[in-house]
Amino acid sequence: MGFAQSQAMNGRLQWIKKWEELARQANWSAAALAEKCDVSLRTLERYFIGKTGKCPQAWLCEQRQQQAIELLRDGCNVTKTATLLGYKHATHFSREFKKHWGHAPTESGSDVANNVVPARNRRKCRVLV
Secondary structure: OOOOHHHHHHHHHHHOHHHHHHHOOOOOHHHHHHHHHOOOHHHHHHHHHHHHHHHHHHHHHHHHHHHHHHHOOOOOOOHHHHHHHOOHHHHHHHHHHHHHHHOOHHHOEEEOOOOOOOOOOOOOOOOOO
C-alpha cells in the first residue's frame, strides 16, 4: 500500500465517531473492527497507536472492561454481564475482570462505581513501524 492510500484510509478512520458502538458490533475483536472499518488490521493499528498510544486490541479490552463496570453498577449480575459482553463463560469474564481491575467482579459491590483503577496496563502489542 502506498503512502497516499494509507493517508486516505487514515482519513476515513478519522471521521468515525461511534468507536464504542463499533467495538461492540465487532465483538471486541481488532480484526473484526478493522473489517467493519474496511481497512487492514495494520492500518487500524497505526491509526490507534497514533491517536491513543495503544494498539486496537488493548483499547478494545479497556472499553469492554468499562462496559463491565457500567453493567455491574446498573445491577447486572456477573453471569448476565459476561453474556452481554460476549463472553462464552462467566469464569473467563471474571478472570479478565480481575486481571484488569485487580479484584473479582463479585467483590465490587457498591464500590464498583467508585475509584476503580485498572490493576495494570493491559496487553502490550507489538508496534511495527
